[in-house]
Amino acid sequence: MPNSHPPTLRRMQWMLFLLGRLKIPMIGFVRPRIIEMDDQKVKIRIRLRRRTRNHLGSMYFGTLAVGADLAGAIHSVYFTSGKGMSMSFKSMHAEFLKRADGDVFFESKGGVIIREMIEESRKSGERLNRMVEVSAKNIKGETVAHFKMEISIKMKSLGKNLPQ
Numbered sequence: 001m002p003n004s005h006p007p008t009l010r011r012m013q014w015m016l017f018l019l020g021r022l023k024i025p026m027i028g029f030v031r032p033r034i035i036e037m038d039d040q041k042v043k044i045r046i047r048l049r050r051r052t053r054n055h056l057g058s059m060y061f062g063t064l065a066v067g068a069d070l071a072g073a074i075h076s077v078y079f080t081s082g083k084g085m086s087m088s089f090k091s092m093h094a095e096f097l098k099r100a101d102g103d104v105f106f107e108s109k110g111g112v113i114i115r116e117m118i119e120e121s122r123k124s125g126e127r128l129n130r131m132v133e134v135s136a137k138n139i140k141g142e143t144v145a146h147f148k149m150e151i152s153i154k155m156k157s158l159g160k161n162l163p164q
Contacts, residue, residue: 006078009037015077016070030066037078040111044071047103059100059144068094068134068147071106075114076153084156085118090129091150100136100144108134110151117153127154 007015013034020028030052036043046052046059046067054060069089076087110132117128129152136145 006039007081009034012037012074012078015081016074019077026062026066027070030063032067032070034074035105037074038111039078039115041107041109042071042074042078042111044074044106045103046106048101056099057101059104061096064096064100064104064136064145065092065094067104067106067136068092068145068149071108071134072110072132072147072149073114073151075108075111076118076151078111079115079118080155086127086154088152089149090152093148095146096144097146098138098142098144100138102139104144105137105139106134107137108132110134114151114153117151118155121153122155125154125156127152 016027016032016034030046033045034042035045044067046063048059052059052063073087073089076085113130113132117130121128129150132149132151134147134149135143136147138144
C-alpha cells in the first residue's frame with residue numbers, strides 16, 4: 001500500500017539531491033528542481049546553463065533525457081520512498097519539436113498509473129511494464145519535446161518471505 005502520508009515537496013527535493021549525489025551522478029550534474037508534485041502529476045525544471053547546453057546553445061539531448069527520466073519515474077519514489085522497489089526504464093520514444101533554448105519544464109501526469117503498478121506488483125510479486133508520457137516545455141509554455149517512456153516496476157510481495 002502506498003504511503004498514507006506522502007512526502008512533502010521539500011523532502012522530495014532532498015531525496016532527489018541525495019539520489020544525484022549518491023546513486024546517479026548525472027542527476028546531480030544537471031541540478032534539477034521539483035517545482036510542483038502531488039499524487040497525480042509532477043513538474044521538474046532544469047535550467048539552461050553551461051553544463052546543460054550543447055554546441056548550438058540549446059539544451060543538450062542528454063539533459064532532456066535526464067529530465068524526462070525524472071518526471072516519468074519520480075512518482076515511484078513518492079509512493080514508496082524507494083523501499084522494496086526495483087524500477088527501470090524498458091524503452092523510450094522521443095519527439096523533439098523545437099530547440100530548447102532556455103530553461104525547460106518537464107511534466108508528467110503518470111502518478112495514477114505508477115500507483116496502480118506499485119499496488120498490483122506488491123500483490124502479485126511480478127514485474128509490470130506501463131507507458132508514461134512526459135512533455136517538455138520552455139518558459140513560454142511551448143512544447144519542445146514529447147517523451148513516451150515504458151517504466152518497469154517490481155515490488156517485494158507482501159505475503160512472500162514470511163517464516164512458516
